[in-house]
Amino acid sequence: MTDGPPLIVTRPEPGNAATVERARVMGFDVHAMPLFDARAIDWSPPKPADFDVLLLTSAFAARLAGPGLAGLASLPAYAVGAATARAAEAAGLTVAMTGSSCAQRLLDDMTSENIHNILWLCGRDRSEFDARAASLTALPCYAVDPAPVPGEWDALIAAPAILLVHSARAAQRISQLVGDSRAHLSLVAISPAVAAAAGDGWRDLAIAGHPDDVAILAQARALWHKGAK
Template structure:
């Protein structure tokens, strides 16, 4: 597959390295180009008995949350994506449900079970969701901040390439960095929301059918084959 357009992985570490390994195993000519860096922020766990469930929409919450998670171990975790669920289990939490689409679909499923008091361990910058009547308490335990693009970014994006888009924030950042000259670039997005945040004018946009690396890389492979023709 290395004869076609390169694959650019923009997500923060440690996810970037994991995605790069998977992509190389599939035969991509892949470049690690993280545009954000994640770090913990100070937080304190509230009383677990005040909540029915814990919502995790990113693996960063479990990876960077630290020792405060111990006080929440009694709460069932509802996680978006398998990677987030694995990180939660590694942090000593019990996963009750794994959402295979996005946070809104997972919240809809929680509402159908009459789960009303939800603690959302989230990032400092977060999306808004329809709570469906539930009381959602957002509690930032990490932050993902922009970093300068790697030195090779301008050259790589000046030629045909496939970019992986793992979040809506990443989509917006890529769009801002690339500007209007984008008709030669293709995007593989983790979700419809991320794809929409990238705007229009790309050569091709493909959306993963679930929020994980296997699905987004499958879409990247399809885009690679179109770009190689």
């Protein structure tokens, strides 16, 4: 597959390296172009008795929360995506449900089970969700900051390429970086919300069927075959 358009992976580490390795095994001409860096921030765990469940929408919450996460281990965890669920379990949490779509869909499923008080362990910069009749308390434990644009970026996006986008903030930054010169670029988003944040004008805009690497790389492979024709 290396004779087709290159694949650009924009997510932060350590996820970037994992995606790059999977893509390389699949035969992509893959390039690691992380546009953000993730880091832990100070936080204090509340009393778990004040909440029914713990919501995790990113694996970073489990990876970067630090020792304070142990104080919330009594709460059943609800995770968006298999990677987040794996990170939660590795951190000592018990995962009650893994959402196979987006955070809003998982929240809808949670509130339909009469879950009333949700503690959302999240990033400093985050999307807004509708918790319906439940109470959703956001508790930031990490931050994802813009990283310097990699040196190869301009050359890679000057020609046809496929970009993988794992967050709405990444989609917005990519949109700003490429400007109006995007008709030759294809983009694969991890969710409908991420695709919406990318805007219009791309050669192709595809959405992964599930919020995980398997699904996003499957869509990338379909676009690769289309671009290689």
